[in-house]
Amino acid sequence: AQTVTQSQPEMSVQEAETVTLSCTYDTSENNYYLFWYKQPPSRQMILVIRQEAYKQQNATENRFSVNFQKAAKSFSLKISDSQLGDTAMYFCAFMKHGDGTASKLTFGTGTRLQVTL
């Protein structure tokens, strides 16, 4: 079974600054996918970024980037130029490679990020 650990229950960052959210996971799988989801107060789960384990290059989506360390089983999210709208819960999630079939997500417990003026 897979586990995902987010060790930072809460983080705070000033607007325009950079913040990094940590995530570690445990799995015996070699092929898998990692995700960061954002959950603002509206409760909607929004996909922020996705990483394929067999790709060494770190994924980037505008102000969001990851530091994927496969050997260390670490998958941190960096938010650059933080904006007030980034205030939300952030969840790290793991999905096994399913040979083209759908699979379930295993989530961490989340990090609450507050962006301040």
Place this chain on the structure above:
Amino acid sequence: NAGVMQNPRHLVRRRGQEARLRCSPVKGHSHVYWYRQLPEEGLKFMVYLQKENIIDESGMPKERFSAEFPKEGPSILRIQQVVRGDSAAYFCASSSGQRANYGYTFGSGTRLTVV
């Protein structure tokens, strides 16, 4: 292009009543997933369905909970004889099978409160 639609948004039930949660997936998606989020926790997988079939129900409590995804109409998560511990946000997500590993599309959830 509507996303995943869940209704109701909020549902209040007395202990012992039935709760019925509905989920209409993104048009063209044939895979539906249900997750439960307890207060201050991450989402926990409950069940994965394709049209008319349950593929994986390993996260579903053995009693009182059932799910279906009929050929026509929305997916339904049914909780019979609700108890206070069932109070949570229930999220539905959908995907086309081949694209699941690109991340699902989630609905906004149904918040169930049992009084």
